[in-house]
Every structure is written in structure tokens, then in C-alpha cells.
Amino acid sequence: MSISKSTELKLGIFLSYAGMILSTLSNFLYIPLFIKVLGQENYGVYGLVNSTIGYFTIIDFGFGNAIIRYTAKYNAEKRFDELSSLYGLFTIVFGVIAVIAFLLGAIFALIAPYLFSKSLSVTLLQEFRICLMVSSLNLAFSFLLGRFNYILIGNQHFIYTKLMTVLRPILLCTGYFLFLLKGYKLKSIYLITLCVNLVIYFVDFVVFKKRIHIKFSFKNLDFALLKNILYYSFWVFLGNIVTQLWWSSGQILLGIYASTFEIALYTLAMQLRTVFQSLSVSCNSILLPKITDMSVSNSKNVY
Numbered sequence: 001m002s003i004s005k006s007t008e009l010k011l012g013i014f015l016s017y018a019g020m021i022l023s024t025l026s027n028f029l030y031i032p033l034f035i036k037v038l039g040q041e042n043y044g045v046y047g048l049v050n051s052t053i054g055y056f057t058i059i060d061f062g063f064g065n066a067i068i069r070y071t072a073k074y075n076a077e078k079r080f081d082e083l084s085s086l087y088g089l090f091t092i093v094f095g096v097i098a099v100i101a102f103l104l105g106a107i108f109a110l111i112a113p114y115l116f117s118k119s120l121s122v123t124l125l126q127e128f129r130i131c132l133m134v135s136s137l138n139l140a141f142s143f144l145l146g147r148f149n150y151i152l153i154g155n156q157h158f159i160y161t162k163l164m165t166v167l168r169p170i171l172l173c174t175g176y177f178l179f180l181l182k183g184y185k186l187k188s189i190y191l192i193t194l195c196v197n198l199v200i201y202f203v204d205f206v207v208f209k210k211r212i213h214i215k216f217s218f219k220n221l222d223f224a225l226l227k228n229i230l231y232y233s234f235w236v237f238l239g240n241i242v243t244q245l246w247w248s249s250g251q252i253l254l255g256i257y258a259s260t261f262e263i264a265l266y267t268l269a270m271q272l273r274t275v276f277q278s279l280s281v282s283c284n285s286i287l288l289p290k291i292t293d294m295s296v297s298n299s300k301n302v303y
Helices: 005-060 063-076 080-116 122-145 147-154 158-181 186-211 223-257 260-280 284-297
Strands: none
Touching (some): 005 122, 005 186, 005 260, 063 080, 080 122, 147 158
């Protein structure tokens, strides 16, 4: 039975908030576990790794939003034949970004002893470097494989994509509890996150192949279009930079000049802040395709 666009949109919004609530609840469940099992110092390292990776995420340059917008735009303009080359272009762009992200992680892992020698012991520095490399690999895969999720959102398959936002915190929280209660430490958190994300990316790919019958084409790529995409994504990129500098600079500075106790305390406060911030952005990706569609067709009807 087919589902109307109106129903798809409404269910997508409902699932967005359901996923946000589950993510919030899981945070409140596993943060005390992290502090108890990992201890103050390792929890500080956890916050420092996440803050560092947060800076690497801005090299997305807003291309994730661009895929959603241009997919919706091409669909609204009935330019279906051009989507295959558009996706081929984005595949190349995200492939380059994925390599850059991993290299940035490797470089930062090498210079970490010079930055954090005052706040981290030799053992904690080694832990930081390993976790950073695993997290950088996770980020590289998110750039390389996450595009399937963006394409599905751009084609307004909201129920599946937002169902994943409900499932992901459940899988992560379950994995964290199972492994940490068995005595595994900080590295297991990042390995579990990597494995869960890879499973979700694989399911994204399967759903993409089933629902979006478009093959990526690397012929006749419109690199002139890339200039227009960069103009659009630049403003998203700029907003990401400001957000990252505003909210994550503190952990990096504490990592350089303060102790792991202060890093851990600041990390806890920032995670609580993230819970409230997510309230305002949970439906952004759902509304973007429809707003683009309305812009192209000069319509004022949301559905």
C-alpha cells in the first residue's frame, strides 16, 4: 500500500521527535555509566576526542544539505535524467572529503603529544590517539557512505530515514551497556559506534537500491554546477564553523591548559546542552526537500 506525501511528511516529523527523545533518554542512561566505568580521566579523554572530531565534521562544507536540496530541485523541475550525473559528482566530492577527514585525524593524532602533554599522561595520550583514529575512520565512512541517506531524504523517503534515527540510539545504548559492563573501556565505545554506523550505512544502501532506481554516472559531469553548489553550501559551511567555534573551543582549550577533571565536567555540561539544542533542528532535513519544491513551483501548499 502506497503512502501519500502528506502522511510520509507527518510520520517523518513524528519519527524525528521520537528519535530525538530516545537519543536524549539514552544519553541520560549511558553518561552516568561512562563516568562510573571509565572514570574521570577517561571520560575527559572521551570529551576531548569528540570535540576534536567535531572540528573535522565542518569539512562537509554543507554538501549533505546540498544533496538534499538539489535532489528535491531536480525532481521538482522533472530533470530526472540528470540525477545520475549529479550523484556521480557528489560521490567524487565526498570521496575526496573522506580522505581529507581521515588524514586530518592521522595528523592530529601525531601532534597530540605536543598539544595535550600538560593535561594528559602518556597512557591517556595513547588512548586519545587510538580513539581519535577510530573516530576519524568513522567520520570518513560517514562522508563516503552517508550520501545514500541524504539522497533518500531528498527523494522524500522520510519514514525509513527517520526510523533509523529511532533505531540508532537503541543499538548504541545497548552496545555500550553490554561491552562496558563486561569490563571493556574507552576504545570499545568508538568501535561500537563505528560498527553500528556501518550496519546503518549498509541498510541505507540496500534501501537506496530498492527504492531509487538511479545508477551513479561519472560521465559528462557538470563541474560548472559545482560552483553553484559551493555557493549554496558555503553559507551552511559558515554556519557550521561559527557553531563549532562557539560550542567546542572550550574542550580543546581545556585539553591544552587544564586537567582531565575539568575536561570531564565541561563535557558533561556540553552533552546536556546538546539535548536542548537538538529540539530546534530535529526536523530540518525533513522540511528542506518540501521547501525546495515549493520554491521551484512557487507553491504555498506544504501538503
